[in-house]
Amino acid sequence: MLNIESVNHIGLRIEEKSRSVAFYELLGFEFVEDVGFEKGHPIIMKHPxxxxxxxxGPANAGNGKNILMDVEEKxxxxxxxxLTVSDLGVAKSFMNxxxxxxxxxxxxxxxSAIFIRDPDRNVIELDAYNNVHKEDLSGYSNHP
Known part of the structure; x- marks a missing residue:
C-alpha cells in the first residue's frame, strides 16, 4: 500500500487567465503565484x-465544451x-x-449536493451533510 497523506493539488486546464482567477477568487481561493501560464505552467491558488x-493553460480547443462531460462520447x-461545504442552503444563496x-x-x-461549472465548464460538486459526515456510499446510484 502507498502511504498517501493528502491530496496535494487539483490541476485544471483553463482558457482565459483573468476570468478563471476572478471566478475562483469569488469562491474564496487566493492567488498565490503565476509560474508561467502562457508557457503551460500553473497559476497557483489556495483556499483557506x-x-x-x-x-x-492556455487551453486552445474545446469550443466552450468540457470533453469529459459535454460530448456524447465518453x-x-x-x-x-x-468540495464539502458546511451549509448547502448558504452555498445555493451564494451561487444565486x-x-x-x-x-x-x-x-x-x-x-445533498449541487453542481456548478467554472468559466471553462469544469464541474464542481458542492456537498453538505445533514448530520455527521458518513462514509456510507449506498445510494450513490442517484449520482447524476
Whole structure:
C-alpha cells in the first residue's frame, strides 16, 4: 500500500487567465503565484480550507465544451471535483447572488449536493451533510 497523506493539488486546464482567477477568487481561493501560464505552467491558488488549485493553460480547443462531460462520447479522465461545504442552503444563496448557474443536484442519505461549472465548464460538486459526515456510499446510484 502507498502511504498517501493528502491530496496535494487539483490541476485544471483553463482558457482565459483573468476570468478563471476572478471566478475562483469569488469562491474564496487566493492567488498565490503565476509560474508561467502562457508557457503551460500553473497559476497557483489556495483556499483557506487547504485546497490548492493549479490553473493550467492556455487551453486552445474545446469550443466552450468540457470533453469529459459535454460530448456524447465518453473519454477517460477526471470529471469533477467535490468540495464539502458546511451549509448547502448558504452555498445555493451564494451561487444565486453571484449569478452562478446550478447545473444539477442530488441527495441520498444525509448528503445533498449541487453542481456548478467554472468559466471553462469544469464541474464542481458542492456537498453538505445533514448530520455527521458518513462514509456510507449506498445510494450513490442517484449520482447524476
Amino acid at each position: 480550507s487547504g485546497v490548492v488549485l493549479n490553473l493550467l 473519454y477517460p479522465g477526471y470529471t469533477h471535483i467535490a 447572488d453571484n449569478n452562478f448557474e446550478i447545473t444539477g443536484s442530488f441527495s441520498f442519505g444525509d448528503m
